[in-house]
Amino acid sequence: MTLNPFHDGLRIEPSPGAVALVIFGASGDLTKRKLLPAIYQLTRLHRLPPRLAVVGVANSPLGDEGFRKVMAESLEEFARVEGPDEVADSLARNLHYLEGDLTDADLYRRLESKLAEVSPGAGVLFYLAIPPSLGPAVTTHLGAVGLSREQDQGQWRRIIVEKPFGTDLASARSLNQLLHDHFDEEQIFRIDHYLGKETVQNLMVFRFANGMFEPIWNRRYIDHVQITAAETVGVEQRAGYYDSAGALRDMVQNHLMQLLTLIAMEPPVAFTAESVRDRKMDALRSVQPIINPATGEGLDAIVRAQYADGWVDGHVVPGYCDEPGVNKASTTETFVALKVQLDSWRWAGVPFYLRTAKRLPKRVTEIAIQFKRPPLQIFKQVSPTPVASNLLIINVQPDEGISLRFEAKLPSTRMQLAPVMMNFRYGSTFGGEVPEAYETLLLDALIGDPTLFARHDFVEASWALISPIHQAWAAHKATGIPTYEAGEWGPAEAHALINADGYRWRTQ
Numbered sequence: 001m002t003l004n005p006f007h008d009g010l011r012i013e014p015s016p017g018a019v020a021l022v023i024f025g026a027s028g029d030l031t032k033r034k035l036l037p038a039i040y041q042l043t044r045l046h047r048l049p050p051r052l053a054v055v056g057v058a059n060s061p062l063g064d065e066g067f068r069k070v071m072a073e074s075l076e077e078f079a080r081v082e083g084p085d086e087v088a089d090s091l092a093r094n095l096h097y098l099e100g101d102l103t104d105a106d107l108y109r110r111l112e113s114k115l116a117e118v119s120p121g122a123g124v125l126f127y128l129a130i131p132p133s134l135g136p137a138v139t140t141h142l143g144a145v146g147l148s149r150e151q152d153q154g155q156w157r158r159i160i161v162e163k164p165f166g167t168d169l170a171s172a173r174s175l176n177q178l179l180h181d182h183f184d185e186e187q188i189f190r191i192d193h194y195l196g197k198e199t200v201q202n203l204m205v206f207r208f209a210n211g212m213f214e215p216i217w218n219r220r221y222i223d224h225v226q227i228t229a230a231e232t233v234g235v236e237q238r239a240g241y242y243d244s245a246g247a248l249r250d251m252v253q254n255h256l257m258q259l260l261t262l263i264a265m266e267p268p269v270a271f272t273a274e275s276v277r278d279r280k281m282d283a284l285r286s287v288q289p290i291i292n293p294a295t296g297e298g299l300d301a302i303v304r305a306q307y308a309d310g311w312v313d314g315h316v317v318p319g320y321c322d323e324p325g326v327n328k329a330s331t332t333e334t335f336v337a338l339k340v341q342l343d344s345w346r347w348a349g350v351p352f353y354l355r356t357a358k359r360l361p362k363r364v365t366e367i368a369i370q371f372k373r374p375p376l377q378i379f380k381q382v383s384p385t386p387v388a389s390n391l392l393i394i395n396v397q398p399d400e401g402i403s404l405r406f407e408a409k410l411p412s413t414r415m416q417l418a419p420v421m422m423n424f425r426y427g428s429t430f431g432g433e434v435p436e437a438y439e440t441l442l443l444d445a446l447i448g449d450p451t452l453f454a455r456h457d458f459v460e461a462s463w464a465l466i467s468p469i470h471q472a473w474a475a476h477k478a479t480g481i482p483t484y485e486a487g488e489w490g491p492a493e494a495h496a497l498i499n500a501d502g503y504r505w506r507t508q
């Protein structure tokens with residue numbers, strides 16, 4: 001068995017030989033912003049096979065040279081590559097472009113010929129960097145010309161499907177069905193870029209490569225969990241997508257549900273894709289229905305709101321409805337906070353509070369695990385207020401690391417207590433560059449490791465929790481949507497949600 005020249009650590013498989021990456025949507029924003037810089041970094045680090053051919057496909061009449069120019073611009077803007085660069089030059093020689101309409105069957109016959117010409121006998125990874133509405137057409141055409149069929153001698157076929165994966169349970173099911181008509185589940189890689197973040201991967205290492213945390217990782221010791229994904233940016237140039245999606249579809253159904261299950265899952269028996277994803281599925285299945293679809297009961301555990309104008313990072317910013325491309329009367333939520341409960345021995349009675357929004361005062365994604373107070377307050381004579389709870393904070397971004405808050409004695413001849421932090425920071429501990437999520441995920445798909453990708457049942461189970469919320473909101477449309485000032489930590493309703501249980505959101 002020859003080893004894959006770009007394997008690392010646990011990810012070993014027979015050499016894939018020649019590899020071709022086909023990017024549908026090669027002239028688009030994702031390709032420029034994320035995919036080409038990721039390919040460049042992986043090439044620079046010698047993580048890609050030397051014979052990787054990249055075939056870009058899109059409508060625009062770019063030609064090979066035009067696509068290479070897109071790459072040069074992309075690297076300059078997003079990978080800080082300026083002027084002559086050997087890695088970029090060698091990559092450019094392997095870039096090819098195919099112009100055409102993705103709904104045209106003939107394009108796929110031309111693609112077949114192109115692949116035979118530039119990378120004969122290669123394993124092929126198809127990347128759907130296209131508007132989601134085109135996913136079904138591309139999948140069907142790939143199947144119809146036989147490009148989805150795996151062949152012997154390393155000629156594997158895989159497909160990466162971008163988010164959003166459907167817009168509700170029914171559409172996600174039919175997309176899964178269509179994909180399964182042409183590809184086996186092992187060939188399908190549903191991307192959720194949060195799973196490629198170093199700190200998110202580290203959650204599994206933290207929990208399962210250390211013996212000391214697992215015994216206390218349960219309802220006996222943990223009081224509640226807060227998961228926050230706060231952004232300072234607004235809707236940016238994405239109103240066309242976002243205004244019909246909203247924060248619940250955009251962030252909660254995928255990224256926050258992934259974080260929730262990584263915290264809540266039981267230990268897998270091995271670090272294998274199926275074992276990890278099975279345990280995450282168990283955790284997701286244990287989440288109590290958030291809304292009763294028949295009665296709409298449960299809506300009071302979910303707060304939605306939309307940003308009004310305000311100040312962020314010292315600048316005046318417009319309200320959501322005044323952003324370019326947004327419907328002036330839009331009731332799309334840019335803020336969601338909700339409480340979920342899990343029916344499991346480990347988590348029964350432990351509330352998980354989830355919160356995400358745009359235009360908050362600070363960009364921060366973190367998981368805060370608050371432990372129960374000691375059963376006896378033996379320092380109450382010197383510390384009349386109850387001691388602070390121990391708090392474990394997993395900083396996903398931007399200040400990647402893990403912090404633990406505990407009580408310490410203040411240096412003094414008297415007994416005085418104060419909470420202190422013990423901090424681990426990626427930057428100061430390891431130095432160097434932290435790989436971008438897309439680098440990790442692209443490499444994993446090329447290697448054929450689906451551990452960090454969403455399985456079909458996960459996306460459906462997640463939609464099964466989220467879709468009833470959309471249905472209930474649709475039924476209660478008349479009530480409109482509360483607003484929050486841009487640059488504030490969300491609406492009063494969100495604070496009331498958690499205060500009702502005796503807690504407060506962590507404002508960072």
Ligand code: NDP
Pocket residue numbers: 024025026027028029030031033057058059060061100101102103128129130131132134162163164241
């Ligand atoms: P863009 O609109 O920027 O790009 C769409 C691409 O699809 C373009 O290359 C366009 O080609 C091509 N295209 C559209 N219609 C056709 C057609 N009929 N035939 C051939 N090509 C076609 O979208 P994004 O790059 O922003 O997004 C792509 C996907 O990635 C979406 O699913 C999005 O949700 C997802 N995503 C994007 C992120 C981002 O940062 N941009 C982040 C996370 C996910 P042309 O313009 O030449 O016609």
Ligand code: BG6
Pocket residue numbers: 163231250251365
């Ligand atoms: C994307 C959402 O999936 O994640 C965006 O569509 C959001 O709306 C982005 O801004 C946040 O990603 P990150 O990596 O910046 O936290």
